[in-house]
Amino acid sequence: MTEAATPLIGRDGDLAELERRLSQAGEGRAHVVVVSGPAGVGRTALVERLADRHGGPVLRATGMPWEARNDYGVLAQLMPALDVAGDPVEVAARFTAGLATSEDTTLAVVDDAHLADRRSLQVLASAVRHHPQARLLVMATAVTDDPTLPADVLDLLPRIATAEITLAPLSAPEVSRLAAARGVFLHPSMAESLWRHTHGRPRPVVQLLAEVPHSTWARFDPTLPAPAAVAARVRERLSRCSPAARALAEAAAVLGPGTAARDVARLAGIEGDLLSVLDEAYTTGLVEFAPRGLTEVAPRDSMVRAAVLAAMGPAAAAAAHRRAADLMDDPARRLRLLVAASPVPDPAVADQLDTLAAEHAAVGAWGTAASLLHDSSRLTDDRLQRESRLTRAVDASIGAGDVFAAAALVPEVESLRETPLRNAVLGYLAIVRGRAVEAESRLGRAWALVNAERDPDVAAQICQRYVLHALMRGRGEELVTWADRAVALAGPEAPAAVEAAAIRGLGLAGTGRARQAMADYADLGERVRRGAQAQRVVMARGWLNLTVDAIDDARADLASAVPTTFLGGSTRISLWARAWLARAQFLAGEWDEAVRTVREANPLLERSGIVLAAPLLHWTAVAVHALRGEWEAADEALRRCDAGPQDYELMRVASYLAHAHLAEARADSSGVLRALHPLTQPWAGGSIDEPGHWPWHDMYAHALVVEGRYAEAGTFLRRHERLAADRGCASAVARLAAARGRLLGAQGDLAGSTTAFEQALETLETLPLRYDRARVNFAYGQTLRRAGKRRRADTVISTAREIFASLGATTYVARCDRELKAGGMHAARSGREAGELTPQEEAVAELVARGLSNREVAAELFLATKTVQYHLTRVYAKLGVRSRAELAARRSSSGSPAPSTRQEIG
Template sequence: MPVKEPSFAPRPDSAEPLFCGREDQLSAIHARLRAARAGRAQLVVVQGPPGVGKTALIRRFLHEAEDVRISEASGEEGEMALAYGVMTQLVCTNASVEGLLPEDKACTAGARLLSLAGRTPQDGVAVLVVDDAHWADLASLQALTFALRRLQSERVLTLLAVQDPYDPHLPQGLSRLVGDDRTLRLTLDGLSVEQTAALSARLLPTPLPAHAVARLHNHTQGNPLHIRALLRQVPPDVLAAADASLPAPRSYGLLVLGRLARCEHPAQDLVAAASVLGLASPLHKVVKLADLDHPMPAVEQAVAQELLEERSAASPPELVFPHPLIRAAVYHHLGPARRAALHARAALVTDDPLRRMWHRVLATRSPDPALVADLSADARRQAVAGSWSGAASLAGHASRLATTTQERERLTVEAADALLCDGRVEEAAELVHSLPGDTHSAAQRYAQGHLALVQGETPTAQTLLDDAWQRCDTDADPVLARRIAERLSYVCLAQGRADDSVLWSHRADGLPPAPFSCGMLRFAQLAALGMTGEAEQGSALAARLPEPVLVPANDVDLLLGRGALRLRADDLEGSRTDLRAASRICRRGPAPPQTMTALLLGEIEFRLGHWDEATLQFETAAAVATDAGLAWLEPMAYADAAVVPALRGQTDAAAGHIRAARDSGGYGHSESAVAHVARAQAHLAAARGAPDEVAAALLPLLAGQGGTAVPPWRELLTEALIELGDHRQAEQLLDHLDDPASHRGRHSALSAAGRLRGCLLAARRLPQAAESAFRGALEHAKLIADPFERARAELDFGAFLRRTGKRTAAIEHLRPALCAFAELGAAPHAARCERELASCGHSSSAPTVLTPQELTVARLATTGLTNRQIARRLALSVKTVEFHLGHVYGKLGIASRMGLREKLTQAD
């Protein structure tokens, strides 16, 4: 590193250094700079493997730092014997300073450094930088140690970059300083996947797809130096190709091959065989592939050269490459002929069917009908087992080796189907866009329609799949016909057309099973039956299922469907049991069923009153859908995640989720997505007391009902219309809610309909009929485990009784409603309860002087929750909870929680 003149002059204009991430580490160094500016000398040690970004981090900090005098030096492996080489870089910054002589003592050189550090103008800080300190000469390190031990109140910040802070080459005194509690030690690991994506986007003309970024990250272990090297070395189309084998960076590869050349031929053969088998392989298989009679000397050499590691504790013992790039360097050095020969032999020594097939593919360089048939059969077996990643890989390999255009088209469609079932949308899109042959064939129309569905383009999917169905000969290709019918069932479900969804699912049922169907037909069928109110028919389809914990993985769609069916039938506990079991099965599986399970579990937990758990499930669904590119599910997940914050009065959080839903790719292309977002917006408006905004959000939905039973937003719209005085339209909606074909005897629907009927009759000044409707609503509400629905019935009935002069009776309903809303954290509803209670003559009681948020916090505190638990329940900080409780204690004249329960009970 060249000597840099220490100066406080402005830096010349230059391009900002290429840098990604490390915000926390930068912030920590800047904090130490502020401490140094205050007169406390600081030592920061940045450690990590070569290329991880130690120098880049320091350069970025120096680029941002202001009013600093910088003295830089760096160690060099070839100059470790040059006494005071590094110290000379630090102290000899102009011609007037005499150089250091090898015979100078460390204290003399260290004193020179102390003198330099002391020449700091007021408010300035001297920054000493030693990069690659592990390669600095011993004399310089001893002098540096002398200086650092004596820096106390000086405005000096010292930055050391080392691979290992406990390198035996470092003097003991410096090691003690590095290990001191006052020293800031920053360990740099590889970049994250997101940071790898950001770095690649800055270096390439077009961003890499997500799967390519993930592969590049795994290949380099996030090392920025290696990432940059490969981005410059490898063409973008190769980086993006799903099946391409990435090489090692050239400079890194030369180092690896140099070590390999120092091995004898048996060790070289051993390492070559290991590179063909993968990153980690059983020792005996590597030895067999390398054809070694006496393998241990070869193993010893490979380990000594750090080309392989031996894991003797594994069963059986394994040989492992220390880094993926070491394997890549060796593998790509083999040459095509030797690689193919080794893969052909590896297929004979490998037990795993998938890996055996992988070796056969890599050993083949021309179309092979027999191999294509084997690959196709194995791909279908993997699909039937729900192993979509394996199915996609096998079908993709088969398509590239197929001998006819028609066969390539069929296999490519199957590979794309498997990728979509696995949630790998970008890779599937690449395959669909590369389909060979007739672009108007039924198979291509089907593939395009399936892709459009997953990308949230529901109307486009409908058009393409309808055309595919018209073009498909169901007698000649019944498997394709079934897959088309299944997708159309999903499309109808996404559009809220449950009756049509059931129709298409029945058509699919009448055709032979399709191996690449995602296995979710039965879920769509049962979910649609639940939406149409045909719970009995759906229950019969799921009757053969055993207890949820015993359901096999290939029946998870049926379990999910039964969970959805039970949810629609108000069997909340049964539904939760089913869906929790399904969640365990789906946890490590494809993204679509994971997302659906989380969405359904969120709805169940919401209705059961477990709002924190509901929010967690909805946010999990949104994260999975976003990461997997499931545009058809993403807006629904974000919209559902907005409901609890809206009902709790957390408008910013709710609005943020709604924005995310509207910004997602699938919004606007699916009736279900639009309805979910509109319902979330209506909840937010209702929490603000804006019925006109509720109506504006929901009225447009009336035009697109399809065959779906009562959508969950109709109740919100009816309530808003009653508040706005539009009794005629509210009556029309209520007639639909009261229709037995809509409520199907469900207590939740009957409770909501009765409550709203009571509100409408009260608004029309028909008190006797209104009271009867309210009492009926409460009777139904008591039969379901839905505390929010019951509390709303209690609140509306209590408000009605108060307006008719029955204040004592009103209080009997308003008090339990207030308790329920407080437990849920539903601050806007709790505030309305407080106002109603105040109108009943409770205005002089203690709680009425509390704000709604204070009252909610106080009531939760009486349940025994800690401040942290209350904060988590209400999505507040602990300090905010403490602030509210402090105000509560002051208003109620108490000093702690001890008197809180009594005060609130007296007030009630």
């Protein structure tokens, strides 16, 4: 394959560093660069890529175990005719003299330098140190993780190196990219399994991609083998072991990582000198010790473990797993060992797995439950029971947030007979994948088929899925109804009932009953204090706190609901918590933290396949980047926000708001109206209109005023002002009051406008909403300036500018500066020469030269379009230009900044 066809994944920085060293060598600064890392990490591939790109001479040598004690063996490979008589310094002089005499740089590659002879390495080191002007780069690759390697060479290599590059393993996404480059497309959970199995080392990844059947990569949680080369090496090492050391290695492979040394010894039947047996097994590279010392023994890695088990053979491995199960006190671990020992159905073990899965499901530990149920289904002989357990395994995978693993089992589940549970599970999967129409159909079919009296647990499960479905559709009344049904059918302590109750409060809040919701969450929080179910309650309570302006409480709740480490907490809930946490941080002015929260959530979002949370997460990122003038980052976040299906109302609302934020930051009021117009349609309603839930109403009203649609703005505001007052939502009251102030100011009622703005600012004094305070001050200042109250406008806009500057909102800082300049309070009021532009004319000229239309300039400066035209006519006359193009050229030649696109407008 050509270089272009075999991308070097994850090594761009390392390759750039090697090319830099090669360039220095070409300038007469010789180097010995040691590229090290664990076996299979891609050392040779990296160095060979550099050699392929190098246009000059390349000398090659490879260290061999049988030549390690052969003086000058590597040097003879590099330069066969070299006279090696004398000490290393003399040989080094002859070596450099024998290099190409042209201007080309010589690249000397010593692969597997940890197996090279010391004399050759000494000569190469002397060549570089005694002849630094030589155009020579020595590239030596070395393995660092093999306990059998000679210590003298490993000690010598870093001492002779002038630079070292230590290669890190690939990440799971990079493993996925490597697979894709070789025509194998892995879902994220499979890529993560392959990454864990290979420790992210490219060589075994590539070997397994070539050796394992393609169908394996689409399966749920397959058992991956060792690459053939690893298996052969392990068989050879096992054959050299004493019987005791081999038994120890086999016992470690059966029991797996994290096993006490005494348990490994018991399974291996070792009663005598355990330390000497451990020492032998360790030096062969078959086992390793835990970081705490000799108390725990484990296989060297998962590939070695797979190779040892394969070498044992199926019968011996199964027998060893059964013996190991008898030694275990932990029931879960005992069952895992029995599963590994059961190649055929085993009803007794299957029933035990089912019972244990139910225990984990009861506390919301869905990831563990999914794995147990999948094993249980495999060991179940009865067809109906096997199908039920497989279906429940898919449901548990979705609950854990592993949508890709669940989707891998969908073809198998869809082939099963139709049952209410089957439809409910497929409906659940459709929900988390953002497919509302499919979810509605699947859940409707499940509810039509279920007999609630005979199977109340399945009926309650369907109800709980409907609760989530109603939440995503913004239908609060439906949500509460389905939640109450779930609790009535299953009882308040059942997992489905607890999950439904955790969301029920959001339905209450979405129908104006926030106080009742808060009281209910207080009671539920007392009942559900631990485990993954508590994560659901805390997340929902944090979401509710955000809607009622309890920003500090929201941040505390949402931050505590982010981890998924306790009892297999839900990835879906963690993503929701991160999305709303980012929103709380944005509102509180913690914008760096908000962007960090979104960035840290992205890998989890991509790995899980849960598209529901994507628009909500990226909405906040769009807002921050746009307000900071980071237009490329804002556009990228908007692309992520819009990616994938958006059947659900809550996904669409977040996307609409992201578009509106970007338009408002660009002073594009018509763009704001276009983005938010769908929210004014009949489908929207419900919680989407509830004050405090989705802050879009004031944005829409401001844009209506700027566009001169005063009557529409008045009608729109009246309805939402009444609702905000009825609900007692202070943030919504303040935001709408500011929009009212802008409307009254545009209509010439300065007294009424001032009252409205002052009410907004007074309300915001009690809330930690820094961005809102800046935004209200800015609109207030614009209104005052338009009314001719320049001194007051200057004070108010300066306040806005200070807050925007503290937030890093460069877009609005620049806008404030233009407002202050247009107001003229900071400009000299005397000595203006005839023909000199006024501050207002200067502001208009600057924006027109930047490429804005008259309408856009009017929106930016909060002026009438006719006023902009008037000022522009005077600018043309004073400057002696006849067109916008001439004005832009004139100002560009005079050094005034004139970005060429709308995106650059602050």
